[in-house]
Amino acid sequence: MHRRGEPGLEAPGATPDEQLAERARDGDRSAFEELVRRHADRLYAVILRFTASADEAEEATQEAFLRAWRSIGGFEGRSQFFTWLYRIGINEAKRRVQRGSVEPPTASVEQEPLQELPDSSEGPQARAELNDLRGELQAAVRALPFKYRAPLILRDVEGLSTAQAAEIMGLREAAFKSRLHRARLAVRRALDEHYPA
Amino acid sequence: MTILAPHKMLRFMRDHRWTQSHLSDYLDAELSEPERRRVEEHVGMCPKCRRVLATLRKTLTALRAIGSEPPRADLADTVIARLPER
Numbered sequence: 429m430h431r432r433g434e435p436g437l438e439a440p441g442a443t444p445d446e447q448l449a450e451r452a453r454d455g456d457r458s459a460f461e462e463l464v465r466r467h468a469d470r471l472y473a474v475i476l477r478f479t480a481s482a483d484e485a486e487e488a489t490q491e492a493f494l495r496a497w498r499s500i501g502g503f504e505g506r507s508q509f510f511t512w513l514y515r516i517g518i519n520e521a522k523r524r525v526q527r528g529s530v531e532p533p534t535a536s537v538e539q540e541p542l543q544e545l546p547d548s549s550e551g552p553q554a555r556a557e558l559n560d561l562r563g564e565l566q567a568a569v570r571a572l573p574f575k576y577r578a579p580l581i582l583r584d585v586e587g588l589s590t591a592q593a594a595e596i597m598g599l600r601e602a603a604f605k606s607r608l609h610r611a612r613l614a615v616r617r618a619l620d621e622h623y624p625a
Numbered sequence: 626m627t628i629l630a631p632h633k634m635l636r637f638m639r640d641h642r643w644t645q646s647h648l649s650d651y652l653d654a655e656l657s658e659p660e661r662r663r664v665e666e667h668v669g670m671c672p673k674c675r676r677v678l679a680t681l682r683k684t685l686t687a688l689r690a691i692g693s694e695p696p697r698a699d700l701a702d703t704v705i706a707r708l709p710e711r
Contacts, residue, residue, distance in 0.1 A: 461705050468704055469696035476694055486697050493704045561687050569688070584688040590655065609649040616677075616684045 433587045435470040435510050445509035452500045460500065464493055467510060471517045477581050478521035478574070488524055492517040507595055514596045518578055525574050561619065568618035576611035583608055640667040644674050648681055 445466070451459035471492060476485035495516050503512055569577060569585075582593035594604035629637055644667045650656050651664045668675045697703075 457708070457710075460708070464704050464708075465701045468701040472697060472700055473693045482694065482697065486700065486703075489700065490704050490707055494707065494709075497708050561683075562691060565684070565687050566691060569691075580688070584685055585691050587689065590653065605650065605655075609646070612649055612681060612684060615688070616681055619680075619684065 434589075434592065435467060435514075435586075446505050449500065449503050449509045450505065452497075453503060460497055463509065463513075467513060468493070471514065474514065474581065474586060475517055475521045477569070477585065478525055478577065484524060488520045489517065492520045495520070508592070511592055511595045514582075515598065518582075518596055522574055522578070564619055565615065568615045571618065572611055572614060576607055576614065579604055579608040580611040580615065584612070637667075637670070641671060641674065644668065644671070645677075648674075648678055651678070652682060652685060 443462075445463060448459040448463050452463065468489060472485055472489040475488045475492070476482060479485040479488055492513070496513055499516075503509065569580060572580065578597060579593060579599075582588050582596055583590065586593075588596070590601055590605060590608075593608075594601045597604055599607070640663065644664050647656065647660065647664060651661060656664065668678055
């Protein structure tokens with residue numbers, strides 16, 4: 429499966445995001461509109477992994493771009509535009525989660541001794557199990573507290589690098605990797621409940 | 626079952642704890658060469674860590690294969706229409 433990786437990679441010859449952001453900072457609305465067109469769908473998809481509904485994700489995406497537009501003067505180009513934008517989007521998602529929209533039961537991410545899951549051999553049965561696994565996986569990810577869900581989604585679902593994802597979260601890489609590891613182990617433990625002992 | 630000498634048992638347990646906390650880094654290829662070898666040597670001796678690594682790897686594979694919902698129609702246009710003039 430192709431990893432999603434860095435969003436908004438421009439077509440050859442296209443104006444880089446950072447140049448568009450600079451023009452937008454200088455008041456060029458059409459430049460910001462081009463940035464919206466490049467990033468809206470992907471940012472929406474990320475935010476949707478946190479919100480209770482597609483409508484809420486759309487509202488949050490709109491709000492994120494509004495905030496970005498109002499604060500584009502503060503984008504100094506020290507980071508990539510998309511990490512700056514996604515940070516705004518993640519913070520908007522976090523606000524909505526904390527505001528008390530449907531929050532599923534949270535999974536424990538406290539350090540526990542590593543447990544074992546039944547192993548399965550490769551082949552058609554393993555692939556069928558993998559398909560069944562996806563439903564449980566999505567539920568397990570949604571059950572994570574925000575501070576652990578976000579690193580997992582950015583790194584493992586969206587395919588961003590550790591550096592990019594840590595920057596979006598506003599964390600040092602060591603702290604980010606610690607949260608990511610605990611999130612991965614928690615999801616793995618959650619899957620254990622669906623396997624026979 | 627192999628009974629380890631006390632000093633080897635201490636080393637094994639130290640490597641066990643260290644490996645547990647570095648499995649993600651290993652799967653992300655973010656360990657130095659000596660660290661990577663340390664994980665692999667311990668996993669070679671520890672059935673528990675070997676299986677945890679295998680199932681963690683499967684978990685990551687499944688996470689990376691989670692699909693996305695289709696985008697909202699005309700989302701970019703909707704966002705642009707709401708942008709205020711500066």
